Amino acid sequence: MMNYVWVGMIVVSVVVGICRGDYSALAGSVMNGAAQAVELLVSVLGIICFWSGIMEIAKESGLNDKLAKIFSPVLRLLFRNIPRDSEAMKYMSLNISANLLGLGNAATPFGIAAMQELKKLSDKGETASDSMVLFVVMNTASLQLIPTTLAAYRSTYGSKSPFDILPAVWVTSTAALVVGLTVAKLLCLKGKNPVEKHKREGDFLWSS
Numbered sequence: 001m002m003n004y005v006w007v008g009m010i011v012v013s014v015v016v017g018i019c020r021g022d023y024s025a026l027a028g029s030v031m032n033g034a035a036q037a038v039e040l041l042v043s044v045l046g047i048i049c050f051w052s053g054i055m056e057i058a059k060e061s062g063l064n065d066k067l068a069k070i071f072s073p074v075l076r077l078l079f080r081n082i083p084r085d086s087e088a089m090k091y092m093s094l095n096i097s098a099n100l101l102g103l104g105n106a107a108t109p110f111g112i113a114a115m116q117e118l119k120k121l122s123d124k125g126e127t128a129s130d131s132m133v134l135f136v137v138m139n140t141a142s143l144q145l146i147p148t149t150l151a152a153y154r155s156t157y158g159s160k161s162p163f164d165i166l167p168a169v170w171v172t173s174t175a176a177l178v179v180g181l182t183v184a185k186l187l188c189l190k191g192k193n194p195v196e197k198h199k200r201e202g203d204f205l206w207s208s
Contacts, residue, residue: 043156059094071096078138078181079131081121088117088131095139102147111139130188137184141177144169 017026057063071093072084082088091114098107115132122129128136147169154162 040153040156043152058097078134082118082131083121086117086121088114088121091117092135096143099139099142100145102144102149102151104142104149107139107142111135134181134184134188137180138177141180142173143177144173 013029014026017029072089075082075089075092076084079089079092091110095107095110095114098104098110114135118129118132118135122132147163147165150165150169151162154165
């Protein structure tokens with residue numbers, strides 16, 4: 001869906017530029033935008049590579065098992081139907097750890113791996129299970145303690161105190177996580193009621 005959005009924005013921009021006759025402005029925007037994107041990427045590449053490497057070391061050193069134990073009480077409350085010693089729990093723990101450090105790029109591979117493991121445990125075929133939906137919400141809300149990537153962006157654009165946004169990040173990310181998980185849980189419970197009722201009626205018919 002987002003691909004269509006981006007393509008639509010590009011097409012509209014090009015058409016408007018041609019209709020207005022601003023060929024030089026259009027060409028300049030394309031070149032400047034590309035240059036700024038490369039500069040931004042290079043400026044934050046170091047810190048992203050550093051923390052991504054730290055996460056990879058944590059994975060290879062067995063720290064992921066310890067992280068799984070740390071987050072296990074919370075994850076067991078949210079994902080009651082997932083075995084505590086499953087690979088899904090380990091990858092979800094690594095995903096949460098990366099998000100806590102504000103490393104969305106490092107969290108993405110772990111999130112994908114966690115979704116693959118959750119799919120293996122699901123019996124809904126191509127339909128996302130409640131656990132998969134809940135994990136996507138939790139990953140999207142992305143509770144952050146240290147917004148590393150965001151601070152790198154702020155430093156690149158001249159901020160003298162890139163981490164002075166910490167209180168705002170803590171409040172907003174916590175609120176987003178609480179609201180997201182609450183709504184997801186309520187919708188999951190609401191969606192289960194008709195299914196459970198249908199199963200009960202089916203069991204009654206079969207027993208009759």
